[in-house]
Amino acid sequence: MDLTASTASAAREQTTKREHTATKRTRPAKIESDTEQKEAKRASIVGTNNNKKRKRAKRLPNWLENGGGAQQQAEMSSLFRPPKNLKLTVKNGIRNLQPYWGILCGYTKRRWVGKTVGEVYATEFSTLLHPLYAKAACRKGRIFINNRAILSPDHRLRDNEFFMHINHRHENEIPDLPIQILAETDDLLVLNKPAGLPVHPYKRLTCLYRLDRTTTGVLMFAKNEQFDSEFKKNMRTRKMLKEYVCKVEGKFPDEEMICDARIGVLCHSMGIRCVRPDGQEAFSKFSLLRYLPAENTSLVNCIIETGRTHQIRIHLQFLGHPIVGDQLYNDNIWGPEKGKSANYGERTLEQLAADVSKAHSKDRWILEQDPDYEQRLRQTGEDEFCEVEEFDLTNFGASLEKMPSWDPLCWHCSVLSKRELQKSDWLMALHCRRYSGEGWSYEAPLPDWALPHDELVVVGKEQNEQRANTASDGEGNGAVMASNA
Numbered sequence: 292m293d294l295t296a297s298t299a300s301a302a303r304e305q306t307t308k309r310e311h312t313a314t315k316r317t318r319p320a321k322i323e324s325d326t327e328q329k330e331a332k333r334a335s336i337v338g339t340n341n342n343k344k345r346k347r348a349k350r351l352p353n354w355l356e357n358g359g360g361a362q363q364q365a366e367m368s369s370l371f372r373p374p375k376n377l378k379l380t381v382k383n384g385i386r387n388l389q390p391y392w393g394i395l396c397g398y399t400k401r402r403w404v405g406k407t408v409g410e411v412y413a414t415e416f417s418t419l420l421h422p423l424y425a426k427a428a429c430r431k432g433r434i435f436i437n438n439r440a441i442l443s444p445d446h447r448l449r450d451n452e453f454f455m456h457i458n459h460r461h462e463n464e465i466p467d468l469p470i471q472i473l474a475e476t477d478d479l480l481v482l483n484k485p486a487g488l489p490v491h492p493y494k495r496l497t498c499l500y501r502l503d504r505t506t507t508g509v510l511m512f513a514k515n516e517q518f519d520s521e522f523k524k525n526m527r528t529r530k531m532l533k534e535y536v537c538k539v540e541g542k543f544p545d546e547e548m549i550c551d552a553r554i555g556v557l558c559h560s561m562g563i564r565c566v567r568p569d570g571q572e573a574f575s576k577f578s579l580l581r582y583l584p585a586e587n588t589s590l591v592n593c594i595i596e597t598g599r600t601h602q603i604r605i606h607l608q609f610l611g612h613p614i615v616g617d618q619l620y621n622d623n624i625w626g627p628e629k630g631k632s633a634n635y636g637e638r639t640l641e642q643l644a645a646d647v648s649k650a651h652s653k654d655r656w657i658l659e660q661d662p663d664y665e666q667r668l669r670q671t672g673e674d675e676f677c678e679v680e681e682f683d684l685t686n687f688g689a690s691l692e693k694m695p696s697w698d699p700l701c702w703h704c705s706v707l708s709k710r711e712l713q714k715s716d717w718l719m720a721l722h723c724r725r726y727s728g729e730g731w732s733y734e735a736p737l738p739d740w741a742l743p744h745d746e747l748v749v750v751g752k753e754q755n756e757q758r759a760n761t762a763s764d765g766e767g768n769g770a771v772m773a774s775n776a
Contacts, residue, residue: 374692381467385712388462390703392691396455399448402559408434408454409444417560419653420702423665426672427700432679433457440679457682457691459698463489464712473509473733478518483735484510487717499523500598505616508535508723508735525728526598532727535593535603536580538720538740539612540621543589544771548577550606552633552775554599558644561651563619564601566609566633566775567640573599575606581742588615590742592724603721609633610773615740616719624650633775653702656709664705671700 378389403411412425425434425444432440435455436448448454468485475481480496489504497519499511513519525531555570557563564570574596581590589612593603604620607613611631613621623629624647626636635643671677682690698704722741725734 383711384467385464386467387464390459390461390696390701392457392694393460394455394457396453399450399452399454401450403448404450406448407444408436408441408446408448411448412444415560417648419560421665421668423668423672424700424702427668428456428458430671430674430677430679431700432681457680459694459701459704461701461703465489466712466714466717471735473735478514480512480514481733482510482512484508484723486719500526502723503601503604503719503721505717505719506721506723507738509726509733510723511726511733529596530728532725533595533598533723534725534727535595536722536724536737536741537591537593537603537607538583538588538615539591539607540588540615541612542582542587543577543579543591543612545579546771548610548771548773550575550577550610550773552606552609552773554602554605557640558648561648562600563644563647563651564599564605565630565635565640565643566605568775571597571599573597573602573606575603577607577610606773609775614719614721616715617721618716618719619647619651622647622650657706658709659707661705661707664702667699 374391377391380387403415406414408429409425412420413422428434429441429444433456434441434444435457436446437453438455466485466487468487470485470488471483473481473483484490484502484507486505486507490498490501490510492498495514495516497513497516499513499519499522502508502510511522513522551572551574552566553568553570554564554573555567557565557567576594576596578592579589580592583589591607591612595602599605601620604614604617608617608620608625608630609632611628613629615621621629625643626634628634638646680694720738720740722738723735724737725732727733
């Protein structure tokens, strides 16, 4: 099963007044100075030749015009599905998928309203794309707003606008590891996720929750919308037991630690979070299973009530015991004590975001890059008469099949050589051990870095009994609270 496959979001499109073709054309010599006039003019001539009669556009499916729900998502997934028969290679235990053309789409986010397309790309995708990319992509006709290709990144976004971005995709390399099926019913699929795989929904297979790329263990998928809705409704009641095991740096305290430090976004473009007072509430309980003095590490059991992105990793960083192998949050870039107690040094959150983003940018993978790449983007963005790529949205797959295998605007295509993926890049000592609820429980075998399963069960049982015996009446179980309040 391919966990890396992704599905496009539900969308709505307006009826087009032109026929899109997969051919290229040259923009007319006369260019209006006003951006809106240029966009309107281009919209009126896309798909036509000056010496040919304009043809009536094919009508898009109703759901593209009117929006839709789960069924429409599946239809859009079919419309914008990646090409078939992509070449897959395995070398030195690493899987590589042939690059392909695809589409990213969605509605304007609230924080984007009032900003230009260029500003959004500069802030939201700065770690993924070159600063000059947005202007060049607009010139090539790859960015659409409400089913109309825009000429310039100066378009200012409004609420509920629908955007599409046609781009050249390079899937991340992943380790070639087997995927174990733990259980399967008519409604549910439960896997033991290996390390290194990102998790995304695919067609009608919906993630009931997500695990980070470097996290292993129990991962559950719903096979239908009804089960997905019921499961997530129960999840919100917080009556589900979500149990993890991890290995952390240092000697973890003997007493149970409860952390309710709030978690918020630090960097949107990289999905990095941090402890901050204006963040969302998050609640985690940690208990020591075994201290390993030879390594100065501790095996810790984790139970979470909320499910914030990177919650366990951030809370353990906050407690001063970051997870072994966590390249993002177990890093000195966070401060003198790696972010313990949210001490990020004498920096604002904006400065911290810039420092962390730079330390973990895509550039650290590059060994050699095309020296002409930046100049190529600049020339394309400044050329008002460059060739514009046309796409037939009623037969999108056929349009993409005619696109070249190499994209002059693609950052990945500009990388001539990069360092190889190492085990330390995709393995972190965090494992989803068990998910359970009323009448059901699914558990995954422990990874190699943890204690043998039987021994861990015994140790965990002894710890629970010890805490129960030492609990005082009316005083809980003697747990220590850690908070950023």
